[in-house]
Amino acid sequence: xxxxxxLMLAAAPLVAGPPTVIQNAKVxxxxxxxxxxxxxxxxxxxxxxxxxxxxxxxARVIDAGGQYVMPGIIDxxxxxxxxxxxxxxxSVSSMVSIKDVLNPEDIAIYRALAGGxxxxxxxxxxxxxxxxVCQAIKMRWGKxxxxxxxxxxxxxxxxxxGENPKRRGGSTPFGVSATPPRYPATRMGVxxxxxxxxxxxxxxxxxxxxxxxxxxxxxxxxxxRRDLKLEPLxxxxxxxxxxHAHCYRADEILMLLQLADEFHxxxxxxxxxxxxxxxxxxxxxxxxxxxxxxxWWAYKMEAIDAIPYNAALMMRKGVLVSLNSDSAELMRxxxxxxxxxxxxxxxxxxxxLAMITINPAKQMDIDNRVGSIEAGKDxxxxxxxKHPLSNYAKVQKVVIDGELYFDRDRDVSQRTERDSRxxxxxxxAKELQKRQGPPPGMxxxxx
Amino acid sequence: xxxxxxxLLCAGxxxxxxxxxxxxxIRDARxxxxxxxxxxxxxxxxxxxxxxxxxxxVAIPADAWVIEGKGLTVYPGLIDALSTLGIAEAASTTAATxxxxxxxxxxxxTPSTPATPSExxxxxxMPATTGPQAxxxxxxxxxxxxxxxxxxxxxxxxxxxxxxxxxxxxxVTFPPRGxxxxxxxxxxxxxxxxxxxxxxxxxxxxxxxxxxGFSSFPGSLFGVxxxxxxxxxxxxxYVLAKQAYQNQPAGTRRPAYDRALEGxxxxxxxxxxxxxxVELDRMIRFAAELNRRAVLYxxxxxxxxxxxxxxxxxxxxxxxxxxxxxRDADPEEQEPLRTLELRERAPSTPATLAKAxxxxxxxxxxxxxxxxxxxxIKRALDAGLSPADALRAFTLSxxxxxxxxxxxxxxxxxxxxxxxxxxGELFQEKTQVKYVFIDGLKYEPLPExxxxxxx
Numbered sequence: 001x002x003x004x005x006x007l008m009l010a011a012a013p014l015v016a017g018p019p020t021v022i023q024n025a026k027v028x029x030x031x032x033x034x035x036x037x038x039x040x041x042x043x044x045x046x047x048x049x050x051x052x053x054x055x056x057x058x059a060r061v062i063d064a065g066g067q068y069v070m071p072g073i074i075d076x077x078x079x080x081x082x083x084x085x086x087x088x089x090x091s092v093s094s095m096v097s098i099k100d101v102l103n104p105e106d107i108a109i110y111r112a113l114a115g116g117x118x119x120x121x122x123x124x125x126x127x128x129x130x131x132x133v134c135q136a137i138k139m140r141w142g143k144x145x146x147x148x149x150x151x152x153x154x155x156x157x158x159x160x161x162g163e164n165p166k167r168r169g170g171s172t173p174f175g176v177s178a179t180p181p182r183y184p185a186t187r188m189g190v191x192x193x194x195x196x197x198x199x200x201x202x203x204x205x206x207x208x209x210x211x212x213x214x215x216x217x218x219x220x221x222x223x224x225r226r227d228l229k230l231e232p233l234x235x236x237x238x239x240x241x242x243x244h245a246h247c248y249r250a251d252e253i254l255m256l257l258q259l260a261d262e263f264h265x266x267x268x269x270x271x272x273x274x275x276x277x278x279x280x281x282x283x284x285x286x287x288x289x290x291x292x293x294x295x296w297w298a299y300k301m302e303a304i305d306a307i308p309y310n311a312a313l314m315m316r317k318g319v320l321v322s323l324n325s326d327s328a329e330l331m332r333x334x335x336x337x338x339x340x341x342x343x344x345x346x347x348x349x350x351x352x353l354a355m356i357t358i359n360p361a362k363q364m365d366i367d368n369r370v371g372s373i374e375a376g377k378d379x380x381x382x383x384x385x386k387h388p389l390s391n392y393a394k395v396q397k398v399v400i401d402g403e404l405y406f407d408r409d410r411d412v413s414q415r416t417e418r419d420s421r422x423x424x425x426x427x428x429a430k431e432l433q434k435r436q437g438p439p440p441g442m443x444x445x446x447x
Numbered sequence: 448x449x450x451x452x453x454x455l456l457c458a459g460x461x462x463x464x465x466x467x468x469x470x471x472x473i474r475d476a477r478x479x480x481x482x483x484x485x486x487x488x489x490x491x492x493x494x495x496x497x498x499x500x501x502x503x504x505v506a507i508p509a510d511a512w513v514i515e516g517k518g519l520t521v522y523p524g525l526i527d528a529l530s531t532l533g534i535a536e537a538a539s540t541t542a543a544t545x546x547x548x549x550x551x552x553x554x555x556x557t558p559s560t561p562a563t564p565s566e567x568x569x570x571x572x573m574p575a576t577t578g579p580q581a582x583x584x585x586x587x588x589x590x591x592x593x594x595x596x597x598x599x600x601x602x603x604x605x606x607x608x609x610x611x612x613x614x615x616x617x618x619v620t621f622p623p624r625g626x627x628x629x630x631x632x633x634x635x636x637x638x639x640x641x642x643x644x645x646x647x648x649x650x651x652x653x654x655x656x657x658x659x660g661f662s663s664f665p666g667s668l669f670g671v672x673x674x675x676x677x678x679x680x681x682x683x684x685y686v687l688a689k690q691a692y693q694n695q696p697a698g699t700r701r702p703a704y705d706r707a708l709e710g711x712x713x714x715x716x717x718x719x720x721x722x723x724x725v726e727l728d729r730m731i732r733f734a735a736e737l738n739r740r741a742v743l744y745x746x747x748x749x750x751x752x753x754x755x756x757x758x759x760x761x762x763x764x765x766x767x768x769x770x771x772x773x774r775d776a777d778p779e780e781q782e783p784l785r786t787l788e789l790r791e792r793a794p795s796t797p798a799t800l801a802k803a804x805x806x807x808x809x810x811x812x813x814x815x816x817x818x819x820x821x822x823x824i825k826r827a828l829d830a831g832l833s834p835a836d837a838l839r840a841f842t843l844s845x846x847x848x849x850x851x852x853x854x855x856x857x858x859x860x861x862x863x864x865x866x867x868x869x870x871g872e873l874f875q876e877k878t879q880v881k882y883v884f885i886d887g888l889k890y891e892p893l894p895e896x897x898x899x900x901x902x
Contacts, residue, residue, distance in 0.1 A: 083668050225684045
């Protein structure tokens, strides 16, 4: 019944090197206020953080020079680092998994690092009512597909409501769509597809329970067929998997919350949720949460009734709120997106920072590991030259598990060398072509 | 125009003489056995399609045709380790295509995803079946796992002669279409009847991973992987259900016959595409998960993944169609360093694999002329591959990977008499293929076609 346990390469164990101390820093812990002092890191974990710490013998010292240190930014909704986004051919594609198609060499990982992001949930797209299983990663640039996975993170099943999943495909008034004629074509249909799928999953769960019971009775039945589409849904029903659901409108948000109640599962996070401010109370009651944009909307009809106060209003009603990127570009300045929550909604600095650190961590159930600067948590840290909520702040260094993964000075100093390497390769290729003549298939044709 | 016509006529006329003798001795030639030391002066005796003797000298039987081998070198026939040779349908769909425009001759390449520097040619392949739209793995889309290349072989495929002329005697050939495309066969590149060409079948199940976009399941890489995974799970379940039924047909519900799963059961190994390092890593793990013996094909970035291949014991088929800048590329386009590096370093893959001790073989991916082949191999040699290792990758290694090294791949007594006789060192620019022996029959290559025919 458990979803397939892939033979993923375990993340490379951290070398138990000497401890590291980041000194002389303005530390924004997010959960425990702010102080000027040091952070001690050992074996990839924060062991101490405070104004005065005991510097262990032989420790590597990074002098932050009075700059700001905050926990690594967490993005609860991103599509980078994967070679597929949608299995859009069918309305329930829960058999697909981002884990299968991680691309640890996507340059967007490095760019996200340079924007202070250390963790992201790589999600399936929103082409269908029930998408695939998402995967949390850390931006461990240079590691392989196994090495970038957030080890031990819970699977997250993606769902989607509204315009995208109800795109009916086939021939439309605007011509023939790339999508085949597909059910559903309405918001009602989306609800039906989800209910149908979970009804099927409940029956599947029952089949396996009966099988287990027969085994217990000493019978030797042929096991039921494993169904990779239904297993992730059973994982949701049995609480092993979280749900993140793409949505916009208040009516469909309510629909989904009721539907989830019907099958006794929780919608861990609503994605985009631009009309969330209208139903914040209900979202809070369901113990769901929201991951939204600060001021990105009106790119389609269902995203029209949005306001920049959404994040703050939902938060005031007791909804856990995060800000996500959904884009490799926006991902590079999530700190500025958080700052907008202050401008529009008047949230505090800590509340704003929480929206890009501890809150998304909670939405992914990894807040015991990341999201704030506290003893015992992973040493995922960003050093900014100015306050991270300032427009002028630039990321200087990014540390994940205590290891330095981005260093602005190093990056800048390597640019010339990379340029000359590139030039040399272009020259060499030209040379080869001259020597060999045109490559196969490029010989001139009769005129 | 006129010349082209003459060439075509010539191509027809140069076909073999069928009533040829069946006993040959090649003597006083340089014999490169591949399995053992090179005989600087030796002889080979061929009888009834098999190698009867190899040595410094052999007793010449009265009924033998003697070929004076002075100045000639004898090698085992070359093997194209992944192809569609002999499948006429594949030839017609790929005729006259060149790199970057439509399907390349030879099996579909590994898919390239937009955000990556992969340069393997060809658009995503279309699903094999054009039936009703697939709603899931249950519909077994793009699955023709039961199709056997051995059943599709035709001696009249025109490409066979071109391949022979370049020194190939054998190919491992696969049905070309679909995600579960079908079962390959090791075939000889000549024979009067299709059945005579087949050496081993099934040789492996050929998988591709290009999806059908939004129009049909599976439409994406992770959709394809989920689909393949489900089919293998279904196969496991199918076996259990069949066993239960066999044990007690009376009173047991009969499992439905599923030809797609039967095909999976028949496969002695899987051929899985993987070109970039990320793909090699991914597919090595995937094959381990499926718990099947796998052979990866593509491999252009395997110079970065030799350790992984070595550790997992996965053999690799390396495409000789090295990544190149697309002919339609914008000359002003600034390419990423990674793309440039891949192009520069791909030909160093074979040398890296040889050094690491990873079993590998070559496939031509539709390169047909000797000239192009030499050029492609030269790049690998320039990048550090020894000529001996190159030869082994074309002969014995390919035979070993497909489990036919007891019959093919070297000049040894008892093996199938597949030989190539050249005027000098194989893969050298000036060297000409003089004769090719397939199943002990002698073929003479086509005269090298002029490089280009203008006006």
